Amino acid sequence: MGSSANVPRRSFLQSTVAAGAAGLFLTGKESTAAEKSSATPAIQPGTTILFQGDSITDAGRKKDQGDTPNKQPGLGNGYAWMAASSLLTGPDGSSLTIYNRGISGNKVHQLADRWDQDCLVLKPNVLSILIGVNDIWHRLNGKYDGTVKTYEDDYRALLQRTKEALPDVTLVICEPFVLRCGAVNDKWFPEFDKFRASAAKLAKEFETVWVPFQSMFDEAVQYAPPEHWAGDGVHPSPFGASLMASTWLRTVQNA
Amino acid sequence: MGSSANVPRRSFLQSTVAAGAAGLFLTGKESTAAEKSSATPAIQPGTTILFQGDSITDAGRKKDQGDTPNKQPGLGNGYAWMAASSLLTGPDGSSLTIYNRGISGNKVHQLADRWDQDCLVLKPNVLSILIGVNDIWHRLNGKYDGTVKTYEDDYRALLQRTKEALPDVTLVICEPFVLRCGAVNDKWFPEFDKFRASAAKLAKEFETVWVPFQSMFDEAVQYAPPEHWAGDGVHPSPFGASLMASTWLRTVQNA
Numbered sequence: 001m002g003s004s005a006n007v008p009r010r011s012f013l014q015s016t017v018a019a020g021a022a023g024l025f026l027t028g029k030e031s032t033a034a035e036k037s038s039a040t041p042a043i044q045p046g047t048t049i050l051f052q053g054d055s056i057t058d059a060g061r062k063k064d065q066g067d068t069p070n071k072q073p074g075l076g077n078g079y080a081w082m083a084a085s086s087l088l089t090g091p092d093g094s095s096l097t098i099y100n101r102g103i104s105g106n107k108v109h110q111l112a113d114r115w116d117q118d119c120l121v122l123k124p125n126v127l128s129i130l131i132g133v134n135d136i137w138h139r140l141n142g143k144y145d146g147t148v149k150t151y152e153d154d155y156r157a158l159l160q161r162t163k164e165a166l167p168d169v170t171l172v173i174c175e176p177f178v179l180r181c182g183a184v185n186d187k188w189f190p191e192f193d194k195f196r197a198s199a200a201k202l203a204k205e206f207e208t209v210w211v212p213f214q215s216m217f218d219e220a221v222q223y224a225p226p227e228h229w230a231g232d233g234v235h236p237s238p239f240g241a242s243l244m245a246s247t248w249l250r251t252v253q254n255a
Numbered sequence: 256m257g258s259s260a261n262v263p264r265r266s267f268l269q270s271t272v273a274a275g276a277a278g279l280f281l282t283g284k285e286s287t288a289a290e291k292s293s294a295t296p297a298i299q300p301g302t303t304i305l306f307q308g309d310s311i312t313d314a315g316r317k318k319d320q321g322d323t324p325n326k327q328p329g330l331g332n333g334y335a336w337m338a339a340s341s342l343l344t345g346p347d348g349s350s351l352t353i354y355n356r357g358i359s360g361n362k363v364h365q366l367a368d369r370w371d372q373d374c375l376v377l378k379p380n381v382l383s384i385l386i387g388v389n390d391i392w393h394r395l396n397g398k399y400d401g402t403v404k405t406y407e408d409d410y411r412a413l414l415q416r417t418k419e420a421l422p423d424v425t426l427v428i429c430e431p432f433v434l435r436c437g438a439v440n441d442k443w444f445p446e447f448d449k450f451r452a453s454a455a456k457l458a459k460e461f462e463t464v465w466v467p468f469q470s471m472f473d474e475a476v477q478y479a480p481p482e483h484w485a486g487d488g489v490h491p492s493p494f495g496a497s498l499m500a501s502t503w504l505r506t507v508q509n510a
Binding site: 070071072081082085089090094222228238239241242246249250 | 326336348349471474477479483493494496505
């Protein structure tokens with residue numbers, strides 16, 4: 001996998017649940033994961049969780065039901081819904097409020113355009129963002145002229161604005177990922193790795209939780225081919241989405 | 256839900272992760288869950304895990320690849336594979352050995368017929384069993400004359416035989432479940448509840464981990480209709496399987 005050529009995969013993945021592994025991708029929040037017993041869990045009774053992002057998060061949700069938390073139509077059919085259904089049926093699940101406001105095709109600047117009504121007004125306690133694949137894909141398609149610098153600058157501004165409006169929010173940055181199949185060819189690399197590195201840099205800078213989806217999928221292709229996880233290389237199958245939900249839950253609940 | 260009419264749902268579900276809630280479904284293993292810090296986790300580096308059961312576990316696995324652990328074809332497309340993929344890509348995942356030997360249509364006596372080659376010889380450290388829906392369904396269809404007593408007696412004998420051959424195995428009994436849709440009609444009740452109660456009784460008797468799938472789905476139908484989780488009421492959709500995997504992982508990892 002060209003997308004992880006320079007990163008030791010196993011230690012990278014483990015860095016989300018244990019302190020000690022050094023490097024670019026170890027964020028402040030992860031450093032505290034080993035001290036779980038003294039930390040306050042990110043998801044507690046009464047927590048409001050918001051999933052934000054592009055089509056991978058959207059996953060066919062009913063936009064006209066976006067104001068109704070906790071119900072499948074408004075949460076879609078992807079990793080966000082799968083993680084939500086696990087939380088809702090788990091301990092204290094009925095006390096949670098979970099929204100999904102991902103929109104297909106979104107890049108960072110499009111999140112920013114709708115951030116007041118689709119994030120800040122909801123006052124999430126936990127805000128999970130997965131964004132980046134369109135920021136490179138639409139450029140490769142000639143539909144967009146933003147660069148990795150645009151991505152990082154726009155993303156930083158969005159996070160700053162969020163922290164100012166919601167100083168106590170637990171931020172969760174999900175690593176952008178692709179599988180090497182379908183629409184994803186060699187033209188994506190090494191450019192895509194730079195987008196991942198920018199997301200990781202921001203996770204460190206803002207001391208967010210970091211969900212290592214690319215490293216997870218880099219592990220997963222040992223057990224099933226890339227197409228099993230995402231037919232077109234970008235949009236996860238139910239198996240890819242289920243694995244993402246599981247890793248999201250493990251990472252956020254251990255943060 | 257007739258299937259859980261006599262059980263307080265929320266406390267039932269929570270009984271798998273915290274001691275305190277009393278009653279039929281609280282097993283010895285669950286009592287120790289609150290003392291996690293001093294207990295040895297069921298799944299450690301090097302653990303061999305075996306999933307056993309019927310079609311819900313089988314989920315289209317390639318029977319000729321049943322001897323190859325950890326790969327998707329031999330593990331199928333259901334909750335067992337989804338739980339396995341999460342474990343395999345998680346911490347110490349590459350040290351695990353995970354098999355699936357579920358077979359569609361199986362009742363308890365058919366597990367017993369193939370137990371030497373499909374369980375004991377594999378020497379699992381963790382053995383997860385989900386069995387029971389065919390024991391009632393085939394009776395309702397007139398294909399089988401076993402009763403709930405047959406189920407319980409056969410299941411007890413199988414567990415005794417397992418404990419004698421593998422005294423250190425961690426047993427995981429999964430609660431048989433149905434959704435109220437598709438093939439599942441009023442004729443199933445209250446008979447089905449007795450099968451669930453027998454499985455729970457055995458979990459207590461053998462101090463196994465207990466995975467409360469029926470109570471999980473009884474919670475889940477608040478958030479999406481029964482058909483979303485299992486179109487025919489018996490065989491989970493990818494959403495049902497993903498939720499099962501998540502609950503299986505949370506329960507077994509907290510046991």
